[in-house]
Amino acid sequence: xxxxxxxxxxxxxxxxxxxxxxxxxxxxxxxxxxxxxxxxxxxxxxxxxxxxxxxxxxxxxxxxxxxxxxxxxxxxxxxxxxxxxxxxxxxxxxxxxxxxxxxxxxxxxxxxxxxxxxxxxxxxxxxxxxxxxxxxxxxxxxxxxxxxxxxxxxxxxxxxxxxxxxxxxxxxxxxxx
Numbered sequence: 001x002x003x004x005x006x007x008x009x010x011x012x013x014x015x016x017x018x019x020x021x022x023x024x025x026x027x028x029x030x031x032x033x034x035x036x037x038x039x040x041x042x043x044x045x046x047x048x049x050x051x052x053x054x055x056x057x058x059x060x061x062x063x064x065x066x067x068x069x070x071x072x073x074x075x076x077x078x079x080x081x082x083x084x085x086x087x088x089x090x091x092x093x094x095x096x097x098x099x100x101x102x103x104x105x106x107x108x109x110x111x112x113x114x115x116x117x118x119x120x121x122x123x124x125x126x127x128x129x130x131x132x133x134x135x136x137x138x139x140x141x142x143x144x145x146x147x148x149x150x151x152x153x154x155x156x157x158x159x160x161x162x163x164x165x166x167x168x169x170x171x172x173x174x175x176x177x
Contacts, residue, residue, distance in 0.1 A: 004095065004096050005067070005072055005095070006073040006074075006096060006099065006175065006176075007073070007074060007092060007097070008073075008074070008076070008099050008100075008101060009078075009098060009099070009100045010025065010077040010080075011078065011079060011085075011148065011149055012079065012103030012104065012160070014110060015109070015110030016103035016110055016160055017105060017113070018077050018079075018103050019035050020160075021077075021160065021171075022035060025075050025101070025171055028172050029075065029176070032072065032074045033074070034063050034067070034074055034076045035077040036060045036076075036078035036079075037077075039059055040053075040056040043056060060078065060088075061092075065091075065092060065095060068092060068096045069095060079146070080148075081147050082150050085149060086151060089151060099154045099174065100151065100154070100155040100156070101158055101175075102157045102158065103158050103160050104157055104158070104160070105161050106161045109161055154174070156171065
């Protein structure tokens with residue numbers, strides 16, 4: 001019996017703790033983690049004439065597909081907002097058993113996390129966190145308006161406001177059962 005590799009897509013709005021959870025989950029599973037923002041941060045300055053967001057999407061989904069075609073299960077982390085990300089995930093349905101871990105968080109805490117990381121992580125300049133925080137200050141609600149992926153795959157919601165709820169052990173169980 002030839003089983004498909006597993007792809008765990010860790011998703012959620014900005015500031016939801018996706019990257020932290022994705023790395024912890026990948027470490028617990030012994031699988032690679034592919035994080036969209038980490039790819040983008042390392043591509044800054046590669047070719048200023050290119051749209052970095054589009055280039056990053058191509059590299060991200062290409063990397064996922066390469067791992068899956070090789071039979072490697074992995075954890076992928078990105079905002080995975082439905083309109084932008086479902087078109088990249090749908091072609092992977094034939095390559096992998098996909099599961100979604102959807103992070104949710106209190107919007108005020110997310111804003112605080114975004115402001116904190118923008119202040120201490122120089123690589124965050126690739127994401128224009130300042131503009132995002134300005135939108136929040138102007139009364140827009142970009143964290144609340146995030147739209148989750150609409151794929152018919154197993155999905156687990158994880159509240160990252162305090163501790164992970166459910167626990168990492170339960171998330172690992174969801175990823176492997």
